[in-house]
Amino acid sequence: MEDSVDRLIEAALAEDIGAGDLTSLYFVPQERRTTGFIVARETGVLSGGEVAQRVFQKVDPSIETELLVHDGDRIAEGAYVMKIEGPARSVLTAERTALNFMQRMSGVAKATRRYVDAVRGTSAQILDTRKTIPGWRILDKLAVSHGGGTNHRMGLYDRVMVKDNHLVAEGRLEELQEAIRRLKAEHPGVQVELEADDLMQVADFLELDGVDYLLLDNMELSALREAVEMRGERATPQLEASGGVTLKTVAGIAETGVDFISVGAITHSVKAMDLALDFVKSE
Structure with a gap:
């Protein structure tokens, strides 16, 4: 550093x-x-x-x-x-x-x-994203930590995040499970996060082994609450809400019971x- x-x-x-x-x-x-x-x-x-x-x-x-x-x-x-x-x-x-x-x-x-102040009293943590000034990421993320936030992955190398564009190429659950197993074997300790656009994907991804986080992308509050219920008492995967988060909406999102809320605006705007x-x- x-x-x-x-x-x-x-x-x-x-x-x-x-x-x-x-x-x-x-x-x-x-x-x-x-x-x-x-x-x-x-x-x-x-x-x-x-x-x-x-x-x-x-x-x-x-x-x-x-x-x-x-x-x-x-x-x-x-x-x-x-x-x-x-x-x-x-x-x-x-x-x-x-x-x-x-x-x-x-x-x-x-x-x-x-x-961070807006979600105080809930269990949700505020995450940063990779939407940082090129070359400045280490300082942007350091500043987030000074503000009481939690750092998400530093780059493409320290956590896997399988998003919708990746799933276009690797869409079948069997193939996705095999890719997760192969990654975990070759890169022990690297965590896996899958992006879910709807509750059907949440249900499918909850059946997979080795998933550490689910990214709940642009979901309504009712869907976020249902995803939390579907996860139940399991320790993993932890749930991250993302997409269009503002100071007006973040408290309501936190109250659904998600573990993390990622906010690009704290570094890009x-x-x-x-x-x-x-x-x-x-x-």
Whole structure:
């Protein structure tokens, strides 16, 4: 994880700095030192604080940073999030990249927390999806966890999800069962999830061995409740509801008894949180 994040930071800095920060070079004295604070301009949930610290360190190891709140903490409007001290040129060079990481990640964490709060009191967990910024998935999913959500699979390699398009090619239950057996034998520990579009598919898939999860896609609340009843007291497969989930509908979905609710919007349609770096004026 650390190597992946470092590569993202280095790419972001190269994109922004290029051959050099000309503004700071020509308009900020080399000897000038500064103290600043990253401040929240709105309420939310902090994420990306440790990543931002890494940005400042990569630009100039002499910059000193202190997180005043931790990733995953709720923060109020006006809260001081981080203190930064160091050469003014270096701090200014790192400022935008550090804020870009924090604002995006805090936006994801804030959106996730709203969904988590909406299902509080039920047994349902909020899941993320693979609908993330290309290259940013590890950070998007880290931000989801800071918001209280649960990470779904990282990619195509760490969990099997057989969706409707896969079933077009492998539609017979006997062939599906054989494929599951072969996968489990060759990749022990990899979990299997099947997408069901209706209750007939739910009934068929409940007869298969080795299925860890059923994805209940775009089902009405009544169908979700019936699927939960069909599963009964069995520990598996666990049931995931998906499709068109909003803050208005998520509580009702959770109350059906499903185990998970996946929400693509918490990573693909979030608003960056408003954070800013304010400098302390020198006397």
